[in-house]
Structures are given as C-alpha cells and as structure tokens.
Amino acid sequence: MNCQDIEKIGKIQSDRKTANEFYSKNSEVYRSFVSMERKTYSNGELEKRYKEMIAIGISIIINCESCLEWHIKEALRSGASEKQIIEAIEVGIEMGGGPATVSARFAMKVLKYYQQKA
Template sequence: MNTNNEAIQNIVTQRKKAHEFYRKNSKVYQAFVEMEQRTYQDGALAKKHKELIATGISVVINCESCMEWHIKQAIDSGASQEEIIEAFEVGIEMSGGPGTVSARFAMDVLYFYLHQENERTDLT
C-alpha cells in the first residue's frame, strides 16, 4: 500500500472513531451532522452537484479529511471521474499554485475509491 493509501485509510478510520464518540457525547456535533444531512439533500441542486462543490472547496482549503469524505460522497452520488477531476480543477483555479498540491492528494483519494469499486465489480 502506498503512503497516501495508508493516509487515506487512516483518515477513514479516525473519522469513524471520532464520529461515534462525538455522536454519543456532543449535542453540538449531533446538530452539525443534522445540518450536514439537510445541506446535502437533493434540492435545487442535486446531492451530486453539492458534493462536487464541496470537493472543489476542499482542494482550496487543503482539507485532506474533507477531500476524502466529499470525493467518496460524490462517487456514491453518481459523479463520474471526469466530473470529480473538473471539481479539482475549479479548486486549483480558485486557489492557484497551492491548489495543485492539494489536488494531488485529492487525485489519490479518487483513485483509492475507484480502485475499491473496481475490486468490488471484479468480484461479481
């Protein structure tokens, strides 16, 4: 497993642990989760498009945990590889040079999840 795959898996593991802890112990976190769920519901914008927006923003702010979450959510919402890469490109354009560095990690996350999807497809 390459270093970024390990980093991505660590992000997933830590997010799940933190989510369980805070979900049980923090009313503020519970409210945040409810806000997040409502925000990403289909509305005038489909969930997929909202996740693509969040993916681009994640590149701009260089939030690896955000990239992991929103790229996975975009994939699960039906976004194509091309759509996700265009979201990275919008983030790069909005943040300049630093966005190219963030987008490298975002690309690794995309390939991490696409590889998992291919493995699942190969098993059927």
C-alpha cells in the same frame, strides 16, 4: 498509488470513526452539525452529487484532506463521474492558485483509491 497514500486514506477513515464518538456522547453541538450536514447535502434544487463537487473544490482551496476523502467518496456514491470530479478539482485549482495543486494531487489519489476498490 503507493502504500503510504493508501495508509493515509485509511487513517483518515479511522480518525473520522473515532471523531464520531462525540455523537454517541450526546454532544448537542456535534448532533447539530451532523443534522446540518445531512440537510446541506440532500437533494434540492442542486442534486447531492453537485453539492459534493462544490465541496471538493472548496476542500482543495482549504487543503482539507479529510474533506477530500469524504466528499469524493460521497460524490462517487451520488453518481458523479470521474470527469466531473476532475473538473471540480480543476475549479478548486483555479480558485486557489498554485498552492491548491498540492491538494489536487491528494484528491486524485483519493479518487484512484475508490476506483480501485470498486
């Protein structure tokens, strides 16, 4: 992983903190979104880690780097293994075809970033 990748991940984290200012500005829409997000990713019939891995596959397809940074971190926090996350990335590649390999490369950088921090 190079310095540009680390800086990119850090910028995504910083931008997310800035975006969360909506929450402190009493945005009902944003509060509703955060509430929905918490409910969506809570344990139910599917454990949180599996839901996070579904989100990783979708994030590959839609090429959402911010989503990948968040959901890989949350999958790891929820007990997902490296091999499980890689399989979720592979599902995204298969569902998204060739263009999804670009997002998959970024997802692998994010996984490595968090593994190096541990």
